[in-house]
Amino acid sequence: MAEASAGNPLPSEAPPQPDDLTLVRRAQGGDETAYDELVRRYQRQIYGVTYHMTSHHEDANDLTQEAFVKAWQALKSFKGDSSFFTWLYRIAVNRTLNHLKSRKFREGRHAMSLNDLGMEAEHHPDLVALVSDKTPRRAAALEELKGKLNAAIQRLSEKHRTVVTLHDIQGLPHDEIAKILNCNTQTVRTRLFYARQQLQGILSDYLK
């Protein structure tokens, strides 16, 4: 996430990486390899936000590519008032919200899943603890919890889903989210509170 954008010095073995602004200036001058580097730098985050908001890989893939193409086309207008990271995220989030508004979700398509979780994540102590120690239904299957969580996220409104995705899943700070969504920090906190409250209510059986 933002760590990469800061262009912090990396361990001594690694060659120094140019920061975002340097790459942006080069890309604005027509250097496609510089833009390629920016795509590589942020593709995981942009895919992540589109995927968690749509819960659909093909949609997320399309939206991710569109976001990068639109960013390239609008790159000349990037003045550096905000970080490239924030600017790019804003494009991706707005495109995803437009996509969600313009198309009613077909229920059948949401085979959304944590099924794509790697083995490593499935044995993550947090998840194991949640299932085996903290739930009243010790026999509840991991799959059931995954399904419930994803269904609960999809029941949130687009605004609430966005803040949950950006903060609780992607780990962005409130002020960064406020810049991306063009609102104030208090609005972000409020939306986050209600989103969590709703999720907590839906998943109450699993989270006690």
Add this chain to the structure above:
Amino acid sequence: MKPAPQNPDEFESLKKLLALKRHEEPPPGYFDRLPGEVRARIAHAQASPEPWWRRWLATWDLSPALATSYAVVAVTLVVGGIWMAKQPVAEGGPQIVTTPVPSVDANLTNTIIASNAAPPGLFNPPSLPVQPAEFKK
């Protein structure tokens, strides 16, 4: 509406659960292919540029405030237009005033015709009466 004071531990389990979604991954090799696919789409977009109105619509993604202002102007124009169209014509409103044409006296016909002649000017110099010259012997 302000949210109730938040207990830091209130959503702890939920937050841990949500954080696990970070580990969700697309199919293997996806991120190796993505930059190439983006490059191909950019090249395609450059080869066949979108019409101006599509590019204009695309700017809305960058600025929701701009999109909102366009929407407000459009709605105002439509509502204003409908309102204006539905207004009944007021009795005291502007009317076309017509004045009756005065009857023409038959004796004045010549005068009227004469008055229709173009006035003297740059392209129509006044004709001066020319009299034959008389030479005295």
